[in-house]
């Protein structure tokens with residue numbers, strides 16, 4: 001990281017043990033995410049990625065440690081954190097019985113957007129995510145790719161500065177995957193900081209500037225993706241991943 005980079009998320013010595021668990025799901029996790037980064041949280045099944053994203057989004061508490069958010073070097077208030085951070089969860093977070101327009105109106109209202117602003121955002125997102133024609137059909141009838149795009153639209157209805165995505169392209173076809181990643185790239189070019197998880201190594205390799213590789217709740221490698229590949233003498237992310245996390249199944 002460059003000294004001039006503006007840290008927007010600071011994670012320090014975070015531990016997490018779920019109530020029913022015998023072991024820590026996160027153990028001594030420290031990370032910095034800089035403004036306008038595309039940051040990949042990568043690791044095998046059960047590594048702790050969803051746990052970490054859930055903590056960063058304020059959905060579950062840490063057992064110990066700290067997470068702080070900054071905008072231009074100043075810590076966010078709770079209000080700023082809510083209005084400037086967006087989250088696209090792995091599970092679908094919409095009402096299947098409602099249409100995309102109705103879902104976007106419902107979730108947009110939670111952010112206190114004005115009626116005009118909400119309409120503008122809703123129609124913009126339906127258009128750029130290729131959902132215009134399906135805008136008044138029940139989401140429950142949609143393909144996986146369309147549902148993923150609705151999930152994404154809901155998470156960004158309030159135009160967040162910092163966006164978390166937990167496997168945003170899981171289970172979709174190549175067209176939807178490309179549309180989602182292209183759109184996220186555009187958001188990032190416009191200044192949105194993106195933190196995302198994926199099991200799709202070639203997608204992550206193209207998309208991420210920095211990564212943290214997590215295994216058994218610990219950060220085992222972090223930093224600039226290109227520099228990590230060079231340091232470990234590998235030419236692709238998948239080989240780096242296998243070299244650092246091993247070949248065994250994680251069931």
Ligand SMILES: Nc1ncnc2c1ncn2[C@@H]1O[C@H](COP(=O)(O)OP(=O)(O)OP(=O)(O)O)[C@@H](O)[C@H]1O
Pocket residue numbers: 018019020021025043044045046047048049050051052
């Ligand atoms: N609510 C919970 N209660 C108890 N243990 C949990 C809970 N949620 C997750 N865990 C455990 O915490 C560890 C980390 O899980 P987590 O879902 O964060 O991993 P992940 O890296 O997101 O995995 P995946 O790639 O499969 O989504 C796992 O051992 C999991 O079994």
